[in-house]
Amino acid sequence: MTLLTIDDLVVEHRTPGRPLVRAVAGASLTVAAGEVVGLVGESGCGKSTLARAVCGLHPAAAGTITVGGHPVSPLGLRSRSRALTGAQMVFQDPYASLNPRRRVGAQIADGLRTAGDRTTTPEDLLERVGLPRDFAGRFPHEFSGGQRQRIAIARALAVRPSLLIGDEPISALDASAQSHVARLMRDLAVESGAGLLFISHDLSVVRLIADRIAVMYLGRIVETGPTAEVWADPRHPYTRALLGAIPHPDGRGVLPAELPGDVPDPADPPSGCRFHPRCPLVMDVCRDREPEFGPVACWLHEPA
């Protein structure tokens, strides 16, 4: 069953005096119940904007987003419909996403109240994320980054979400806590039958936990596929460059391949295929026409 459907989504950022930026420029993606989808790409490619749009934190300029069949409307001052609280987000920085002046138990209880859950207690949720039950009476500053992120996950789970979204949930954590927290998110989401959209620029972690990978470049999804397949046989030149840049601990002293150039300005994207100025396999057609097909949006892999 498809939980989240994003269809041809466009999200624009407007800043007075600056050109309009299309952070997400026609991206399509689905997440099924019990499925973990990893969304990867370089910083500035629009991953976070896409995640925020799914939660209604950015309005869509075009295209549609539905969660469990309900279209997502921008978050306003009025309370959300119960159906849309099914999508819950774990943010990047647990030092900013938890309220420093409220006890963590009270913050988790908010979610339980929203869900109308009278049987579960905040202590139960803390236990599920691997923290002692008596932490509920403490304040966020008493915890390390990894512990805070576990609390943020407990808070998101309190609402019994059908879709959990992690927007770089591990990048603010110590290296030793990163894979623990990532695995925890995966286990809890899959256990409860929810879908997980996991956004990260760390490919090695995404590879560990995702069933399916979506690769984003400059506002568009350029390749999707089962994780093992994409890892073993990346087809889009951008995916190949991304994977080729990961250094291997084989002790041979091989410097990773460099992808020339920077991510172009999203306010002024290149014509045709957005990757063509950096692509080692660029052809004439790439400069003129944008490949608007999947699962590999590249003229070398045009479906017959």
Place this chain on the structure above:
Amino acid sequence: MTLTISGLTVSIGGAEILRGVDLEVGAGRVHGLAGESGSGKTVTGLAVLGLLPHGSRTAGRIELEGRDLLAMPAKRLNAVRGAEIAMVFQDPATSLHPMVTVGVQLTEHMRHHLGVGRKEARDRAVGLLAKVRIPSPGTAVDRYPHQFSGGMRQRIAIAVALACEPKVLIADEPTTALDVTVQAGILRLLRGLCDDLGLAVLLVTHDLGVMSAVADEVSVMKDGLVVETGPRGQVLTEPRHAYTRVLLESLPGDGPKLPQEER
């Protein structure tokens, strides 16, 4: 110039952070320092620069050309720090001053340590930006850090560190905050500087892949001690210490299989 650390112990607030660290970084070599967070990697780097928090107690020796940096009075250390030893931090967004142009950040210590004039310092700054491959360095020198991407900022931070032509560079997780594609460029840059300028680099990282790509020697730390030191190939393929094996086994396994010519 060789940096030699011997028997270095550091206590901060009564807690013993380093318990007798021995390390040697030769000219033109990259010495990688690995280990979990809390093992003392960063404190080792900070100790070399004399940047430990107030009230820290140190013992042992940190030698640079026969001089013991630990025993050096603050004034003399100020002449060494920034001029002979420089540091690159993890996060280029916080290590550069947001309200000062790149040019000023590149020339301030250059004028102080080397006594070069305003005009010459500016020319050198443009040259440094070109060396770390910032596009159009002539105009970039008058821009502010926020006008650059994360990878460009880290290149600038490296340029700032190199401004006084130091002999030793301490790089503390220089690529951790960056995308892998940008990381590849920074690693190539570091390796190149080391080979061309004879720079001695102490590279602190938890990423054994990064280590494997650029380091000549690798040391692994645990609980304030160096538990294993050796050539890159040996430590990463035939680790002798049990803890190094644990570190290697905790990695997510094989890398992507790409055709050989792309590696």
